[in-house]
Amino acid sequence: MKCKKIINELADYLDESLDPILRSSIEEHLGDCKDCRIVVDTTKQTIEIFCNSEPAPLPLTTRQRLHEALAKHLRHLRA
Amino acid sequence: MNSPKLDPVESHALPSQVVKADEPILVSAAKNGDISAFETLVGRYERKIFRLTQNITQNREDAEDAMQEAFLKAFQHLDEFQGNSRFYTWLVRIAVNQALMKLRKRRPNVVSLDEEIDTGEDMMPRDVEDWGPSPQQRYEQTELSEILGKVIGELESPFRVVFQLRDIEEMSTEETAEALGLSVPAVKSRLLRARLKLRQKLNQYFKQGGSREVQKNH
Numbered sequence: 001m002k003c004k005k006i007i008n009e010l011a012d013y014l015d016e017s018l019d020p021i022l023r024s025s026i027e028e029h030l031g032d033c034k035d036c037r038i039v040v041d042t043t044k045q046t047i048e049i050f051c052n053s054e055p056a057p058l059p060l061t062t063r064q065r066l067h068e069a070l071a072k073h074l075r076h077l078r079a
Numbered sequence: 080m081n082s083p084k085l086d087p088v089e090s091h092a093l094p095s096q097v098v099k100a101d102e103p104i105l106v107s108a109a110k111n112g113d114i115s116a117f118e119t120l121v122g123r124y125e126r127k128i129f130r131l132t133q134n135i136t137q138n139r140e141d142a143e144d145a146m147q148e149a150f151l152k153a154f155q156h157l158d159e160f161q162g163n164s165r166f167y168t169w170l171v172r173i174a175v176n177q178a179l180m181k182l183r184k185r186r187p188n189v190v191s192l193d194e195e196i197d198t199g200e201d202m203m204p205r206d207v208e209d210w211g212p213s214p215q216q217r218y219e220q221t222e223l224s225e226i227l228g229k230v231i232g233e234l235e236s237p238f239r240v241v242f243q244l245r246d247i248e249e250m251s252t253e254e255t256a257e258a259l260g261l262s263v264p265a266v267k268s269r270l271l272r273a274r275l276k277l278r279q280k281l282n283q284y285f286k287q288g289g290s291r292e293v294q295k296n297h
Contacts, residue, residue: 007202011271035207039278042210046278047246049215049227055130056224062143066125069147074114074154
């Protein structure tokens with residue numbers, strides 16, 4: 001298997017949605033190819049870093065404006 | 080590293096399908112006009128929704144407006160929420176639409192999500208360098224948030240939006256396709272490019288040593 005094929009199948013490989021035969025040949029290639037192994041590992045880490053990152057607290061003024069707008073409009077909508 | 084928070088009994092399910100125990104009660108109360116129940120839901124999700132609208136619009140004022148409009152629309156249309164997904168997933172879809180409208184208004188010639196994208200660029204990664212375990216722990220939380228916000232902001236919007244829904248909001252490929260009016264293959268293709276581009280951009284922050292060229296056996 002060529003490195004280019006690994007990259008093309010990378011998303012499905014990381015999402016564990018590949019059929020077992022293709023998955024097994026990718027893993028065989030990864031055992032021999034350090035560059036592909038690093039690309040797979042660092043792409044996986046990229047997803048995990050974003051997925052696990054906590055959103056920053058809302059800026060105070062943003063939060064104030066949001067809750068003022070909600071207070072104004074929600075009561076109006078309910079009425 | 081924090082793991083995604085799943086309800087323990089439903090840890091096999093997609094995060095977008097896991098319902099927090101009190102969510103149906105809050106939604107039901109809000110449907111009956113209980114504003115404080117709705118405000119509890121707002122308080123629970125405001126930070127995530129603002130990150131989403133900020134990531135999509137890349138403009139603070141638009142992000143604030145899109146967030147406000149999303150919450151108001153959600154309240155107005157609560158009767159249409161059937162409970163087939165998490166309330167949050169339903170809210171995300173509303174917020175994405177509001178954010179995309181802002182983005183299209185500001186940059187009408189740049190944003191077209193439904194066009195086929197064939198940049199013709201080589202997807203083979205250029206810099207291959209190990210990051211070591213938990214590279215994000217080398218940064219303070221605030222600094223890491225800034226880095227992530229910066230690199231995702233550098234992505235073109237069609238890639239940015241797909242990555243936001245699929246890998247940050249953890250919606251399924253099918254949910255992402257439906258929310259954006261794209262085909263499943265289009266979502267997969269954009270997601271792959273988005274992931275590789277972000278990996279490349281994060282490489283400058285997380286690599287352990289000097290980068291090197293990939294060996295040409297591809």
